[in-house]
Amino acid sequence: xxxxxxxFSRYSSIKVGQPTEVLMIEKGDEIPSDRMIIGGANNLLVSxxxxxxxxxxKDFDEILIDKDQLIIGCATPTGKILSFAxxxxxxxFEFVSKLPxxxxxxxxxxxxxxxxxxxxxLEAIEINGEWIPKEQxxxxxxxxxxxxxxxxxxxxxxxxxxxxxxxxxxxLRSNQPKTPSAxxxxxxxxxxxxxxxxxxxxxxxxxxxxxxxSEVHANFLVNNGGGTFAEAKYLIDLAKERVFExxxxxxxxxxKVV
Ligand SMILES: Cc1cc2nc3c(=O)[nH]c(=O)nc-3n(C[C@H](O)[C@H](O)[C@H](O)COP(=O)(O)OP(=O)(O)OC[C@H]3O[C@@H](n4cnc5c(N)ncnc54)[C@H](O)[C@@H]3O)c2cc1C
Numbered sequence: 001x002x003x004x005x006x007x008f009s010r011y012s013s014i015k016v017g018q019p020t021e022v023l024m025i026e027k028g029d030e031i032p033s034d035r036m037i038i039g040g041a042n043n044l045l046v047s048x049x050x051x052x053x054x055x056x057x058k059d060f061d062e063i064l065i066d067k068d069q070l071i072i073g074c075a076t077p078t079g080k081i082l083s084f085a086x087x088x089x090x091x092x093f094e095f096v097s098k099l100p101x102x103x104x105x106x107x108x109x110x111x112x113x114x115x116x117x118x119x120x121x122l123e124a125i126e127i128n129g130e131w132i133p134k135e136q137x138x139x140x141x142x143x144x145x146x147x148x149x150x151x152x153x154x155x156x157x158x159x160x161x162x163x164x165x166x167x168x169x170x171x172l173r174s175n176q177p178k179t180p181s182a183x184x185x186x187x188x189x190x191x192x193x194x195x196x197x198x199x200x201x202x203x204x205x206x207x208x209x210x211x212x213x214s215e216v217h218a219n220f221l222v223n224n225g226g227g228t229f230a231e232a233k234y235l236i237d238l239a240k241e242r243v244f245e246x247x248x249x250x251x252x253x254x255x256k257v258v
Pocket of ligand 1: 037039041098100150176256
């Protein structure tokens, strides 16, 4: 293992944070239990005082075919997984397109689009060195209880990459802001949409310093340049407060504030 200084104002997708020392885990290392694991920081809002952080090194960026199974390391970026599936005519990974991050972040978030979620297609996750079958893991909408660091994920291979589905899913993304963000700020409450609620309380397009509730999609907290953690947190708390007052709905962050 080794330390690396990561500047979260550049590395994180929302471009908020500061240079921070992160412990890089290599193959064979014992994984510390007193640090928070991060992946590509596409779902993170990093505070000025984050907990001690760690990240999987390139050792975990690998895709292996073992007979009828696919074993993918958790530092593997989603873009690489998509290209691999396309090149090898493997089905069911089409939805990872435009879903930025690493496989580790995907499984921890049970990331997905519409009815396509990573837990629908995986069979087992290697957590802290032990393969755990999916059936033994608690998971749901944008949530999975991993109780440790995911290092590899196993899938069964089904043939037939669906280019039509890929195109359909890419088109779905056309309403998303191009400005830096961490994706959806809040989970959708049951039977409703966080974006609709934020818009209904008049916050769509509202900004604080460099941060703004996007004019394109109200549930995207975007950084128009130089946005800070305090500004982001202010807008998040404001949306929670306003939505609760107006609708009695407690919005739950999808973004991980660390
Ligand atoms: C423009 C944009 C669009 C997006 N659209 C979607 C979408 O449609 N659907 C969707 O679901 N998400 C979406 N996201 C969010 C993001 O793509 C996913 O949450 C992604 O899975 C995050 O991966 P990451 O590697 O960046 O994880 P990070 O942001 O670094 O971490 C996210 C969480 O995963 C945990 N984690 C990371 N690696 C591991 C590991 N190896 N073991 C255990 N826990 C780990 C972290 O502790 C943290 O809690 C979007 C983000 C952006 C910026």
